[in-house]
Amino acid sequence: xxxxxxxxxxxxxxxxxxxxxxxxxxxxxxxxxxxxxxxxxxxxxxxxxxxxxxxxxxxxxxxxxxxxxxxxxxxxxxxxxxxxxxxxxxxxxxxxxxxxxxxxxxxxxxxxxxxxx
Amino acid sequence: xxxxxxxxxxxxxxxxxxxxxxxxxxxxxxxxxxxxxxxxxxxxxxxxxxxxxxxxxxxxxxxxxxxxxxxxxxxxxxxxxxxxxxxxxxxxxxxxxxxxxxxxxxxxxxxxxxx
Numbered sequence: 730x731x732x733x734x735x736x737x738x739x740x741x742x743x744x745x746x747x748x749x750x751x752x753x754x755x756x757x758x759x760x761x762x763x764x765x766x767x768x769x770x771x772x773x774x775x776x777x778x779x780x781x782x783x784x785x786x787x788x789x790x791x792x793x794x795x796x797x798x799x800x801x802x803x804x805x806x807x808x809x810x811x812x813x814x815x816x817x818x819x820x821x822x823x824x825x826x827x828x829x830x831x832x833x834x835x836x837x838x839x840x841x842x843x844x845x846x
Numbered sequence: 847x848x849x850x851x852x853x854x855x856x857x858x859x860x861x862x863x864x865x866x867x868x869x870x871x872x873x874x875x876x877x878x879x880x881x882x883x884x885x886x887x888x889x890x891x892x893x894x895x896x897x898x899x900x901x902x903x904x905x906x907x908x909x910x911x912x913x914x915x916x917x918x919x920x921x922x923x924x925x926x927x928x929x930x931x932x933x934x935x936x937x938x939x940x941x942x943x944x945x946x947x948x949x950x951x952x953x954x955x956x957x958x959x960x961x
Contacts, residue, residue: 733888762947773850774889774937774952781947820888831902832941833879834950836888 731756733823735837742811743845749796750806750840752821760826763797764834765806769817777819780804782826808842816844850953852938858959859928866924867956871940878921879950880913881937882906889937895921896943928960 732755742748754763765777780788780797788795792812796805808815821837851870859865871878876897881889892911894902897918907913910928915921925932935957941950 735888738886771954773954776949779947779949822888831879831894832877832950833891833894833902834881834889834939835891838886838888 731758731761731823731825731835733821733835733837735821735840737840738838739841739843741843741845742808742815744811744813746811747807747809748811748842750808750819750821750842752804752806752837754802754804754821754823756802756823758825758827762824762826763795763804764822764824765793765795766820766822766836767815767817768820768839774820778806811844813844813846816842818842850938850940850951852936852953852956854956855954856957856959858961861928861930861960863928864924864926865928865958866922867936867958869921869923869938869940869953871920871938872951874942875940875951876918876943877941877950878915879939879941880921880923881939883935883937883955884933892923892936925958928958930960933958933960 734753761782763780766774768774778790792809794807818839820839822834878895880892883889895915910926913923935955937955938953939950942948
């Protein structure tokens with residue numbers, strides 16, 4: 730069974746600074762996706778960034794980038810130029826890429842990010 | 847279509863009562879998921895529908911839980927004889943089954959409190 734571990738329950742960053750959220754996972758599959766989701770208070774979860782396991786290049790989306798280390802099964806999220814609106818719970822998630830799978834998401838326990846003005 | 851809609855947003859019920867939640871997915875999405883999120887935890891998968899067929903159920907889905915998706919449109923999740931341990935946020939997500947990657951979109955959830 731696949732597992733996702735986030736070892737940082739809470740993080741804090743100053744506005745305009747950079748913060749890195751950590752995630753490790755365990756799987757025996759070779760084809761999968763990894764995601765970072767953002768869950769603001771009382772609002773729905775939204776996808777921040779995704780990484781396909783077969784791609785060596787790290788994904789980037791504007792101020793968000795990942796450091797994907799497949800051999801180490803590590804998948805960290807870097808937020809550059811942090812903004813007040815980045816404050817939220819961040820979840821790392823895994824999804825199998827095999828055809829016929831339900832494509833259900835397996836989530837970590839989350840990291841609560843506070844952004845200090 | 848403004849996204850995945852869940853109703854009600856909040857539900858307070860007495861222990862032992864039955865509750866039902868509704869999820870309206872994005873209209874063309876044929877995949878629908880239910881997750882449960884307890885305080886301090888990430889969402890945990892409960893069940894999956896492809897169109898109207900319920901294709902996977904988690905062991906978390908005890909016999910007090912039942913989910914339906916009639917005609918492959920909206921879905922309902924019913925909890926019978928609620929217990930305090932059922933207090934959680936229940937999330938619905940939908941996506942489109944097609945070749946390649948498709949994103950799952952989440953609703954805002956239904957927060958259940960069992961007193």
